[in-house]
Amino acid sequence: MCAAALTPYSAPDQDWLVAAHGALYAEAEGFDATFPALVDDILRAFERDHDPRCEAGWIARDGRRRLGSIFCVRSDDTTAKLRLFLLLPEARGMGLGQHMLDHALGFARDAGYRRMTLWTHESHRAACALYARNGFACRSATPVHSFGVDLVEQHWDRAL
Incomplete structure (x- = not known):
């Protein structure tokens, strides 16, 4: 298990998180600049509107180095x-993704939610396998053209 700690997301993490999403998905999947722009919009809305009683975001850190992120929103x-949900390639395979997912699921249960949903793409095979191992089921898969590429968009959910 990676010795990373999960710390609350804060505004100074925004630039890193947008850049990390943009770089990783451009390299791995050919996503264009509309993807980091979407991440930026999501983070700005979260900072402006989130209710800390039932919504939170965390950054995985190994010391000062950021390794990933995960958010739970209403x-x-x-x-x-x-x-x-993002995990840098060098932080994969050490159990950190499972730790991050467990943390978000626990937060959601403690906040009183009875169900959790997520949106991803079929090409994110490792993430999809993690979701399936944790009781999520893929409820729909739709071919789309997003972020400059053809994708299969998926919606998953599970009871809490």
């Missing part, structure tokens, strides 16, 4: 949404 009174 979809409705009973449903949480997992967002911005």
Whole structure:
């Protein structure tokens, strides 16, 4: 297990998180500049509007080095949404992704949610395998053209 700590997301993390999403997805999947722009919009809305009683974001850190992120936000009174789950390649394979997911699921349960949803792409095979191992089920898969590439968009959910 990686010795990384999860710390609350704060505004100084925004530039790193936008850049990390943009660079990783451009390299791995050919995503264009509309993807980091979306991440920036999501983070600005989170900073402006989130309710800390039922929404939170965390940054995984190994000392001062950022390794990833995960967010739990409100979809409705009973449903949480997992967002911005990112793990840098050098931090994969050490159990950190599972630790981050467990943390977000625990937060969602403690906040009173009964269900969690998420949106991803079929090409994110390792993430999809992690979700399936943790009780999520893929409820829909739709071919789309997003971020400059053809993708299969997926929506997953699970009971809490």
